Amino acid sequence: xxxxxxLLQGTLDLLILKTLTLGEKHGVAIARRIEQVTRGTFxxxxxxxFPALHRMEEAGWLSSSWGESDNNRRARYYQLTAAxxxxxxxxxxxxxxxxxxIAAALRG
Amino acid sequence: MTxxxxxxxxxxxxxxxxxxxxxxxxEVRAYAAILEDEHAARGLSPEEARRxxxxxxxxxxxxxxQVREVKMGALMETVGQDVRYGLRTLARAPGFTVAAVLAxxxxxxxxxxxxxxxxxxxxxxxxxxxxxxxxVVLTRGTGPVAxxxxxDWRREASSFERMGAAEAWGTNLGGDGRPEHVDGVRVTSDxxxxxxxxxxxxxxxxxEDDRPGQSQVVxxxxxxxxxxxxxxxxxxxxxxxxxxxxxxxxxxxxxxxxFPPFWATGAEMWAPLPLSERAANRSGQSLRAFARLAPGxxxxxxxxxxxxxxxxxxxxxxGTNRNVVVRTLDDIVVGDVRTALLILLGAVAFxxxxxxxxxxxxxxxxxxxxxxxxALRAALGASRARVIRQLLTESxxxxxxxGAAGVAxxxxxxxxxxxxxxxxxxxxxxxxLDGRVLAVTLLVSLVTGITFGLVPALQASxxxxxxxxxxxxxxxxxxxxxxxxxxxxxxxxxxxALVLLVGAGLMVRTFVALRRFDPGFDPRRVVTAVVxxxxxxxxxxxxRLAFYREALDRVRALPGVTSVSAINHLxxxxxxxxxxxxxxxxxxxxxxxxxxxxxxxxxxxxxxTMGLPLVHGRDFTDDDRLGAPGAVIVNEWLAQRVWPGADxxxxxxxxxxxxxxxxxxxVVGVARNxxxxxxxxxxxxxxxxxxxQSRLYLQREGGPFSFxxxxxxxxxxxxxxxGPSLRTAVWSVDGNVAVSEVQTMEEVVAGATASPRFYLLxxxxxxxxxxxxxxxxxxxxxxxxxxxxxxxxxxxxxLGARPADxxxxxxxxAAGVVALGAAVGLIVAMGLARFMGGLLYGVGATDxxxxxxxxxxxxxxxxxxxxxxxxxxxxxxxxxxxxAE
Numbered sequence: 001x002x003x004x005x006x007l008l009q010g011t012l013d014l015l016i017l018k019t020l021t022l023g024e025k026h027g028v029a030i031a032r033r034i035e036q037v038t039r040g041t042f043x044x045x046x047x048x049x050f051p052a053l054h055r056m057e058e059a060g061w062l063s064s065s066w067g068e069s070d071n072n073r074r075a076r077y078y079q080l081t082a083a084x085x086x087x088x089x090x091x092x093x094x095x096x097x098x099x100x101x102i103a104a105a106l107r108g
Numbered sequence: 109m110t111x112x113x114x115x116x117x118x119x120x121x122x123x124x125x126x127x128x129x130x131x132x133x134x135e136v137r138a139y140a141a142i143l144e145d146e147h148a149a150r151g152l153s154p155e156e157a158r159r160x161x162x163x164x165x166x167x168x169x170x171x172x173x174q175v176r177e178v179k180m181g182a183l184m185e186t187v188g189q190d191v192r193y194g195l196r197t198l199a200r201a202p203g204f205t206v207a208a209v210l211a212x213x214x215x216x217x218x219x220x221x222x223x224x225x226x227x228x229x230x231x232x233x234x235x236x237x238x239x240x241x242x243x244v245v246l247t248r249g250t251g252p253v254a255x256x257x258x259x260d261w262r263r264e265a266s267s268f269e270r271m272g273a274a275e276a277w278g279t280n281l282g283g284d285g286r287p288e289h290v291d292g293v294r295v296t297s298d299x300x301x302x303x304x305x306x307x308x309x310x311x312x313x314x315x316e317d318d319r320p321g322q323s324q325v326v327x328x329x330x331x332x333x334x335x336x337x338x339x340x341x342x343x344x345x346x347x348x349x350x351x352x353x354x355x356x357x358x359x360x361x362x363x364x365x366x367f368p369p370f371w372a373t374g375a376e377m378w379a380p381l382p383l384s385e386r387a388a389n390r391s392g393q394s395l396r397a398f399a400r401l402a403p404g405x406x407x408x409x410x411x412x413x414x415x416x417x418x419x420x421x422x423x424x425x426x427g428t429n430r431n432v433v434v435r436t437l438d439d440i441v442v443g444d445v446r447t448a449l450l451i452l453l454g455a456v457a458f459x460x461x462x463x464x465x466x467x468x469x470x471x472x473x474x475x476x477x478x479x480x481x482x483a484l485r486a487a488l489g490a491s492r493a494r495v496i497r498q499l500l501t502e503s504x505x506x507x508x509x510x511g512a513a514g515v516a517x518x519x520x521x522x523x524x525x526x527x528x529x530x531x532x533x534x535x536x537x538x539x540x541l542d543g544r545v546l547a548v549t550l551l552v553s554l555v556t557g558i559t560f561g562l563v564p565a566l567q568a569s570x571x572x573x574x575x576x577x578x579x580x581x582x583x584x585x586x587x588x589x590x591x592x593x594x595x596x597x598x599x600x601x602x603x604x605a606l607v608l609l610v611g612a613g614l615m616v617r618t619f620v621a622l623r624r625f626d627p628g629f630d631p632r633r634v635v636t637a638v639v640x641x642x643x644x645x646x647x648x649x650x651x652r653l654a655f656y657r658e659a660l661d662r663v664r665a666l667p668g669v670t671s672v673s674a675i676n677h678l679x680x681x682x683x684x685x686x687x688x689x690x691x692x693x694x695x696x697x698x699x700x701x702x703x704x705x706x707x708x709x710x711x712x713x714x715x716x717t718m719g720l721p722l723v724h725g726r727d728f729t730d731d732d733r734l735g736a737p738g739a740v741i742v743n744e745w746l747a748q749r750v751w752p753g754a755d756x757x758x759x760x761x762x763x764x765x766x767x768x769x770x771x772x773x774x775v776v777g778v779a780r781n782x783x784x785x786x787x788x789x790x791x792x793x794x795x796x797x798x799x800x801q802s803r804l805y806l807q808r809e810g811g812p813f814s815f816x817x818x819x820x821x822x823x824x825x826x827x828x829x830x831g832p833s834l835r836t837a838v839w840s841v842d843g844n845v846a847v848s849e850v851q852t853m854e855e856v857v858a859g860a861t862a863s864p865r866f867y868l869l870x871x872x873x874x875x876x877x878x879x880x881x882x883x884x885x886x887x888x889x890x891x892x893x894x895x896x897x898x899x900x901x902x903x904x905x906x907l908g909a910r911p912a913d914x915x916x917x918x919x920x921x922a923a924g925v926v927a928l929g930a931a932v933g934l935i936v937a938m939g940l941a942r943f944m945g946g947l948l949y950g951v952g953a954t955d956x957x958x959x960x961x962x963x964x965x966x967x968x969x970x971x972x973x974x975x976x977x978x979x980x981x982x983x984x985x986x987x988x989x990x991x992a993e
Contacts, residue, residue, distance in 0.1 A: 007624075016709075027142075046171050047170060054178050073142055073145065
């Protein structure tokens, strides 16, 4: 069982992976998307987003390249790799197990 | 993991840092710019939008810092993973791992050991202040300097800040029990400040001490202080007895201080050297002159200035200032051994390269076996760079293990090396596996790992799935590129091994020639000992002769001794003093132009005892004594030079000036040329005078004339066993004389040939290691190649090829590679061998016999290493070979 901080880190990873299943996105778009889908529960600050993105890229789950934003700004775009998709699958299953387990524990 | 990760991150930082930093910076700024756009779109003023964006960012530098931390962490983790993975892979292939580690340990260990010697002898600065500013002044190209000249130069030369002198000195240190002979050096007071060294205790010398007749003072070396005085600090100010005279100890030098660094090494005591009384002496060359360049003065300026000064002085005092040379101290100290050591270092690097090539072979062979694994990793999304990094990490881990084993090997090798070293390697005893050497070993291991790992890793990572599948299916021949690479490695191994073998071969020829060299005398069954009368009552001129006679008689009476005599300076071991002489009936020579001959003074029976035949005339007898007509024995060389074609017996010569009523010496005998100071050097003029007639040796007080070397011929093959009774016999005459350097004449000869033996031993072992490694490499490659072609061979044989045809096929392929390697090796060896010129004797650097024999030997070994796998290939049952698919 992971420690709380790792749980949070793992949660952010999971959310980023999930967000990117819809296609490549730049950093701000990833943050806004996560805020939106979690209805503001998760406000992702650059201080946590950047390290997470780079860590995940080092791990081979994401790849990145330069592109143009909607406002014609240069931005770094991230997208899922094959390894990233597998990781998302594993983490989703894991999350499902954990949340069920915790829910059961809290009920009991 | 610690060092590999540090090195890997260093690499990344060095190479990629700037690029990745710039990227990161851009990315963070772009993020902030998009935030700003968002805020502006919500209707904020540009300033407010920017402010909000920056607040939201939470500090760009902090964000970047966090990213850097994450990246470093990830790097450490992957390197850690790779190392662990590499270790697991290596553990799964123990045969390969052991073979590779052994080859690497051999290469890295030998390199480390030789490097530690090179470091101690060549690379480390001399233990003086700014040693690069120190110079040595020599007369006659290489020789010592006369006191008068030194004083003239010191007065006139402005490119030197200081100039000092040293003179060899030995003394009998009295105390409880037998006196001990201690080597020392007399130095002018400016020597210590010139070197920039301070004493550990007390003081060194002051200009006061340079005046003659001052109280007798000495400075002790650290080792002597520990050995004889128990490292007692109160020894400073105390009086000790040297040659029977009380001297005051004024100082003790620190540990590690050595002076002089060449000639008369091993000095443990320093005493003042008063020169003022000898100021008029411009011909007695006994001093070594040291100088420190003045600030701002270059060596070239000093040389130019000295040339001007000596040219003028030579006019004023003709013949005294010829061929004066200024050289750096460092050059003098290591000049002779530099080439030899660099050759050894080069040789050992060759061994390391061969080891690298061997391991690269093994990795290539493994790479084919691991094709599937690599292809799988690639299919799972690992980039090519990632695969290369992983394979390289494995190589570096392998090299790291090899390096660790190599260090252990080096420690043992270094001990052996110091034990067998010829003693002409200055400061060798300071060689050790210290941090500096280990750092170099680490670097060598790393570079080694990358060197042998890179090409196989590049090859292995080039995964073309369909291609490797197809290859696997057919299983007939390996990719042509990889095969070419393997042949290239094999040829380079052969070439490297051949170069080493040529070096070793030339040393073998040198050594054989040296062993055949006839020193003129018969060194077997002779034991020698230096007897110093210094400070004993037998030193008194009235007692000296009686002592020598009595001592010789008692040694002669020892059981096993057949003949005894004595000489002032033993050939090969002792000094060689050149003395000018004049010949009767020939015009007097110009000053400084007189012929010179080595000055030997002997007791009767010396020639018989040494087994040095007299070719004409007679030996000295007891009748050649003071008062009788002067007698001299010359060597053949001198006889031929001075009286060519004439019978020298009865001719007369003199050591005095012809115009001052000279004392004539009549030639009574001619001796064979004997080895002098250096083994196998060309002979030189030598003259022998009867000790019984020598006022110098019988009557001169002090100075170097109360020393003699006893020589005794024995009837036993173990003359060394006689040493103790020889000492006792001498001491039974006078217990206060010092008996030192008791050694057999064969030991003296061995000492004189120690250098070539040392180089032979080292080059020989490197060459042997190279040959074995190269043979194993070839064997490995050919076995592998044959195994790969098993079913091709099977098909050929099934189709009716005879075993001989198949053998020829395999051998032909190898023969091409062997020929290429040998040809390249011969060319490289031809180029490199001339650097060995100085180490060789009796053989040319491009000796065709050596080159031919070595090439033949290597070809033979290479073909043998091919024959065995080829033999195995034809013994394959074709059916089985085909079915194995």
